[in-house]
Amino acid sequence: MKKQAAVIGAGSWGTALASVLGQNQHTVRLWCRREALAEEINTAHKNEGYLKGIVLPDNIVATTDMKEAAEKASYIVLAVPSGAVRKIARKLMPYLHEDTIVVHAAKGIEPESFLRVSQILKEEWADLSFRGMAVLSGPSHAEEVAEQQPTTVAVSGTSEQVQTLVQELFMNQAFRVYTNDDFLGVELGGALKNIIALGIGLTSGLGYGDNAKAALMTRGLAEITRLGTHLGASPLTFTGLSGLGDLIVTCTSEHSRNWRAGNQIGSGKSLEDVLEQMGMVVEGVRTTEAVYHWSRELGVEMPITEGLYKVLFEHVPPENMAKSLMERGKKNEKEHSIMLLDNN
Numbered sequence: 001m002k003k004q005a006a007v008i009g010a011g012s013w014g015t016a017l018a019s020v021l022g023q024n025q026h027t028v029r030l031w032c033r034r035e036a037l038a039e040e041i042n043t044a045h046k047n048e049g050y051l052k053g054i055v056l057p058d059n060i061v062a063t064t065d066m067k068e069a070a071e072k073a074s075y076i077v078l079a080v081p082s083g084a085v086r087k088i089a090r091k092l093m094p095y096l097h098e099d100t101i102v103v104h105a106a107k108g109i110e111p112e113s114f115l116r117v118s119q120i121l122k123e124e125w126a127d128l129s130f131r132g133m134a135v136l137s138g139p140s141h142a143e144e145v146a147e148q149q150p151t152t153v154a155v156s157g158t159s160e161q162v163q164t165l166v167q168e169l170f171m172n173q174a175f176r177v178y179t180n181d182d183f184l185g186v187e188l189g190g191a192l193k194n195i196i197a198l199g200i201g202l203t204s205g206l207g208y209g210d211n212a213k214a215a216l217m218t219r220g221l222a223e224i225t226r227l228g229t230h231l232g233a234s235p236l237t238f239t240g241l242s243g244l245g246d247l248i249v250t251c252t253s254e255h256s257r258n259w260r261a262g263n264q265i266g267s268g269k270s271l272e273d274v275l276e277q278m279g280m281v282v283e284g285v286r287t288t289e290a291v292y293h294w295s296r297e298l299g300v301e302m303p304i305t306e307g308l309y310k311v312l313f314e315h316v317p318p319e320n321m322a323k324s325l326m327e328r329g330k331k332n333e334k335e336h337s338i339m340l341l342d343n344n
């Protein structure tokens with residue numbers, strides 16, 4: 001059935017998700033910051049700056065007016081960078097009502113508070129009543145979603161009903177949505193994989209090959225799972241779409257901004273120059289900062305995150321990251337899995 005949906009954020013991901021909703025014949029209002037972009041979307045049905053060469057469904061209406069975008073929507077999809085979520089949550093406040101379902105699609109952890117995006121929203125909207133919240137996450141580069149290439153993602157919701165409704169809202173022949181009741185795990189997987197993708201890009205920039213890439217992906221997943229299960233997420237979620245799936249796509253795709261940023265830093269560019277030239281969000285930088293401090297506070301070992309933090313924020317040369325990881329003390333590969341089995 002046709003729904004009223006608002007997508008907040010007309011960058012790569014917001015535009016791609018609006019496109020999926022448009023293909024599904026929903027009424028879509030896409031909120032963007034710049035008038036010129038709204039004009040481009042409404043007249044040319046394009047967003048060339050973020051999704052080059054893509055023609056958008058003509059039932060997407062772009063606006064810079066938050067009221068016009070969100071007031072009548074029964075679904076509000078948040079697709080801004082995690083760093084903008086608090087500010088946007090405040091702007092959205094007047095337009096949430098009893099029937100609103102909020103779907104967030106941002107992947108990050110807040111550095112100062114160590115909060116996930118859903119926790120930021122709950123904090124900002126503590127006094128409001130709305131129908132529920134969901135997180136949509138998984139291996140899904142906007143460029144391929146916009147081209148209607150086969151894509152699979154996971155959705156988790158504050159209730160089973162919300163989860164199923166969001167699955168129905170987005171699902172189509174090119175965009176397959178699985179439900180997963182582990183909200184924490186789905187949200188964490190999407191945020192944490194960006195750290196590992198940055199690290200892998202960095203080693204590729206240094207000239208290391210596929211063995212290093214496989215090592216970091218495997219041990220990266222181990223450290224994501226270690227933190228996630230420590231916080232109460234299911235280990236199985238990290239083997240699914242929002243865990244391993246998203247890790248694979250972000251660490252191997254030419255589309256990944258996190259991988260590309262790491263690659264350029266490994267090749268000798270400064271973090272500041274890389275971020276300035278990217279022109280799009282590189283979530284892994286902020287999340288590395290958050291997770292480095294968070295894991296230390298929690299006493300959870302995350303050596304890849306630690307190595308990357310030192311390169312990004314303490315000006316340690318990138319080659320030292322690989323060296324320090326290779327020279328760590330002897331370990332049993334299954335150490336953490338054994339601990340998990342013992343606890344069950």
Ligand SMILES: NC(=O)c1ccc[n+]([C@@H]2O[C@H](COP(=O)([O-])OP(=O)(O)OC[C@H]3O[C@@H](n4cnc5c(N)ncnc54)[C@H](O)[C@@H]3O)[C@@H](O)[C@H]2O)c1
Pocket residue numbers: 009010011012013014032033050079080081082083084087088105106107108140141142143279280281283
């Ligand atoms: N691009 C993808 O393939 C993809 C896929 C899945 C999830 N995500 C996640 O979606 C989120 C958004 O990523 P993106 O790729 O669309 O980023 P992007 O850089 O392509 O676009 C970001 C959009 O947010 C807007 N924005 C930035 N700062 C803002 C602020 N302070 N207030 C209001 N608007 C602001 C920008 O104008 C732009 O429209 C990120 O958390 C990202 O990890 C991205």
Ligand SMILES: O=P(O)(O)OC[C@H](O)CO
Pocket residue numbers: 107138139140141142194197246249250255256257258259281282283
């Ligand atoms: O381009 P990236 O590195 O921000 O990754 C985008 C998505 O998270 C991939 O699923």
